[in-house]
Amino acid sequence: MNMESLAVFNNSFSLSSPSHDHFIPKNLRPSRMVSLQSHRQMPKLEVRCAALTQSTDPKSKEAKLWGGRFEESVTDAVERFTESISFDKALYKHDIMGSKAHASMLAKQGLITVNDRDSIHEGLSEIERRIESGEFEWRTDREDVHMNIEAALTDLIGEPAKKLHTARSRNDQVMTDFRLWIRDAIDAIGVKIKYLQVSLVKLAIKNEGVIVPGYTHLQRAQPVLLQHLLLAFVEQLERDAGRLLDCRVRLNFCPLGACALAGTGLPIDRFMTSDALEFTAPMRNSIDAVSDRDFVMEFLSANAITAIHLSRLGEEWVLWASEEFGFVTPSDKVSTGSSIMPQKKNPDPMELVRGKSARVVGDLVTLLTLCKGLPLAYNRDLQEDKEPVFDSVKTILGMLEVSAEFAQNITFNRERIQKSLPAGHLDATTLADYLVKKGIPFRTSHDIVGRAVALCVSKSCELQALSVDELKSIDPVFEKDVYEFLGVENAVKKFSSYGSTGSACVASQLDHWVTKLEINKGV
């Protein structure tokens, strides 16, 4: 019984704890394998469900719950092709939660008896227990998670189970399950985003005062504080979390009671189920409730943008770990070797972070393509919405966690960085600012410093190695005080604008995050 996708997801709830040993990349097995397997007959497992023990003969097919008007059963190929139980069983917890809320409402409204409700609740709890202990038999001939659970409930408690589907369709049921599942997934991803932010801020705290080259076009640009650079990623992640929260607010409306598409004439109370499941309110239009998947597209978009951000962090650290940069050394705990080259120590986790962003983007494109041009209301195509979501969530959780672990396990090579700083004329813009302060228009300053840089290039020296006379030969405005603006330490000290790399500015950014993320600075 492959509950792996679920297991990974459930684990994520405890991610503030420091034991993340299941997150070695090898374990991040693609959940899509599951869908490939779905075209093969699933192996029958030992049957424990009491009332079921008679019907294990795979040849004698059980009648479908919707079989009233049908005379023939579907072919095996159709059954295998259309089943979803191999992946949608991941929804079992939320399906049971929804069914319990529905049963309570039906009882309150007099549509079933209190006894019915109680035996339904008891039966569902027993089924949940069996699923979690691995004793439950998931049957392909029962199509999906909803039918599997309902049929098992009937096996367990008999007649009352048949009343559970009153004023409900699988169309609104699955949407309820899926919204609840994604709501939990968003919370889990939120926890992981915060965890990565904390790791990055802590890394920044450990590296106070370190100056690194800032790049544009991957060419040396200006000197920046390493803290400033690390906090840029923290900013990105904050917006990622914001997108997920907006998505959560928008999706948190309850489709249950929309039934097949048109609602029902039975006296149900949609507000009661909505409240019980902690939705904001029931959805206003039943046709909209069962046919749209925009909340899925929005969720996968948010994940895709986060993934792209993480791919950029991955690229940064892979670059920085190269011999040519040599700015960071990952610890052995987050590196791997080569099977042939004994000297290799590769930053694989961050390469995979960069690489796995492709899957997350792919999952989004799958959903967009899936939904294009679908007429109202529910169409079976929409069954294909689950696996991309499961894959996206599993992948993004892994990417976030591994990035955080990597952040906890890299050392910045201060000496190497220090030695590299003189190259690249990082102080040239500061020198231009010096001229502006002397009253020269910026474009003219830019031109003058450009000529000074050309002189350095021809002499193979740094700006601060030019004599005052050499500088004066370029423009007479240069004076002795120019040396206060040259060299990376001086250059960094001169930054003062809001959000800039000046020490005071970066310190106040750091304070902002330490407070916001509730980090104990002593640790």
Added chain:
Amino acid sequence: MNMESLAVFNSSLSLYSPSHDHLIPKNLGPFRTTSLQSHIPMPKMEVRCAAQAQSTETKSKEAKLWGGRFEESVTDAVERFTESISFDKALYKHDIMGSKAHASMLAKQGLITVNDRDSIHKGLSEIERLIESGEFEWRTDREDVHMNIEAALTDLIGEPAKKLHTARSRNDQVLTDFRLWIRDAIDAIGVKIKYLQFSLVKLAMENEGVIVPGYTHLQRAQPVLLQHLLLAFVEQLERDAGRLLDCRVRLNFCPLGACALAGTGLPIDRFMTSDALDFTAPMRNSIDAVSDRDFVMEFLSANAITAIHLSRLGEEWVLWASEEFGFVTPSDKVSTGSSIMPQKKNPDPMELVRGKSARVVGDLVTLLTLCKGLPLAYNRDLQEDKEPVFDSVKTILGMLEVSAEFAQNITFNRERIQKSLPAGHLDATTLADYLVKKGIPFRTSHDIVGRAVALCVSKSCQLQDLSVDELKSIDPVFDKDVYEFLGVENSVKKFSSYGSTGSACVASQLDHWVTKLEINKGV
């Protein structure tokens, strides 16, 4: 001088007005052709810019504004390949707005004189006038919109223009422009979304009481009020607008003053420029400010989801306009004929709405792919972010507008719809609810009605044609009162749950939208 992109965008701002004749699909010429042209040298146009009149000789290249340290100029192929003026000139208005705010701030901070500021403002206003009257010469050798405007300003006002770029880089400048542009685009799209919602609600109001078949799996499911169906699209659009507004809130922070990547040591006031440009606040981290494009990805995601929604509306109406459905007739104003088949009247606009969704998704995928794995901070790759955005905005505005016009120009064929209703046993679920009300568990009811439907199929009749005896032969619980639940009109009347298709429920939905969209019901 191709200002088409801008023209389409600007005209969209006045979309409350009823004259939309520029939005016939034919006029939606593909934006992308502009970018193809960028590889051909742009035709030089008559030069009007006073100080420039001498330098029209195309062979003698002007020195670049960043040319200080360079000895050779770039090859023609590189210049053509890297230029962006052919498309980024669409940002001129926002570039000028940003430059004016920047100049005011520089003057207030004593970095330029008040006289400098005034002549910069005057010069920029003149340039804006020249651009809008088509008299401005956009020069490929001046690379982009920023350099074109700044160089033209220098030609016009001389020395003060050289001070404008003080404490600013093109990196923060272009992002300021782009955020301002997208902010306006969001407002324009918001107006169009509301306009389409408005058109759909009016269409609903014109069709009170019309019952249509509701479909799932494109099979007849339950009878629904046409109003209910139309309002489902209105719900989708409301969430689309919400996503755009969330995006607007998140992007409305000011990057200006982040400069190249590290900020500046000059005493600028970033809060002043941020306020002047109606941003919420300056961005907190200068490296983040110039390197990220998540606001673009988020915007294009929101557009893509809207486009998918519109593709579904397109599919619905194309289906409904077919001979086989025959539920709607588009007026001649929104239809086209065939060049060979005289009888044809095609619903092309909605086919193109369905089709153009592909471009909008493509634009999103372009941005995601573009940003993947980019190291900090600015990289020239990012120049490729503009055309997909311009394309996405132009396409989505066209899709929204044409959908609204289509909604205003279709007639529902009530008789044809009415005649079609008996087929498909739309009342079967209502009949199952009848049995539930008699105390039969839902699963058993489902089975009983399934057998009744099978009997109808064998007799080629409808459920209401079965006699009480025939029904009783299936299950003795049937009684004479069953006929109150049969037939589509009876069936629709029985719906009562919140959000359902019952007349009272749909009327209250309609009221919600009439109030929210401030529609005058009398019109």
